[in-house]
Amino acid sequence: MKAIFNIESQGQTRSVEVPLQQLIVAGWAGRDLAAIEHHIEELAELGVPRPSSVPLYYRIGQNQFTQEAVVQVVGPHSSGEIEALVFQAEGQLCISIASDHTDRKLEAHSVALSKQVCAKPAARDAWLYADVANHIDELVLRSWIVEDGERKPYQDGPMATLRTPEDLIAGYLASTGAATFAEGSVMTCGTVGAIGGIRPSNVFEMELHDPVLQRSLRHRYEVQVLPEVA
Structure with missing residues (x-):
């Protein structure tokens, strides 16, 4: 399976084909351990x-990775959440965005299974990580949903609240014993809180904004709900 990213750096964009070898979702990725513990207790x-x-x-x-504009889910219990996405392309670390779309009903039984059953929609546009590494904390994660026919803010928070991608990559390598974050490895890097609580929407729009270089990565996808039959 392959993904195609349009990687921008210093005003130039090139298209890169990335062979997907492994897809990793980094969960519980906040920096504030007390806040994480509180959230764990809430859940x-x-x-x-x-x-x-x-x-x-x-x-x-890896088959759950998609860059399509429409995904299908079983039942009305899933929802998206924006996360930074890091990957290796031609020997360089890059950053984009993806949605860790998750089945919230199944989550109460198994977090791992709830993540596996839903596709992970990702953007096609990306940046070289080196271009944002020195101001990674200033990047802002945002998302919107459509509710009652109205586009509403759903998430809005800085990357400063999350562990850095470098820290998460180092933690993953330590946990697996791998030496490098190899070509074809793709990892989502944690999310920020939902405004008004976690809830489903048939439209999910997301953005990673760089206020220093005045640019954004964006992706929008629609959710088609399939009947949940027994």
Whole structure:
């Protein structure tokens, strides 16, 4: 399976084909451990199991990665969340965005399974990570949903609240014993809180904004709900 990214650096854009070897979702990726513990306790009250470690790296089937504008899910219980996405392309680390779309009903049974059953929509545009590394904390994650026919803000928070991609990559390598974040490795890097609570939407729009270089990465996808039959 391959992904195609349009990588921008210093005003120049090139198209790169990336062979997908492994898809990783870095969960519980916040920097504030007290806030993470509070969130774990909140979710535990809803029946969501406590993570075995923090951060925790979920391996997702590479076939769940998509850059299409429409995804299909079973039942009305899933929702998206924007995350920075890092990957290696031609020996260089790059950054884009993806949605860790998750089945919230299944999440109470198994977080890993709830992530696996949903596609992970990603943008085609990307930046060289080296171009943002020195101001990574200033990048802003944003998303919107459509609710009652109205486009509404759903997430808005800085990357400063999350562990850096370099830290998450180092943690993943340490947990697996791998020597390098190899070509074909793709990792999402944590998300920010939902405004008004986690809830589904048939439209999910997301943006990673760079206020220093005055540019943004954007992606929008629609969700088609398939019947949940027994």
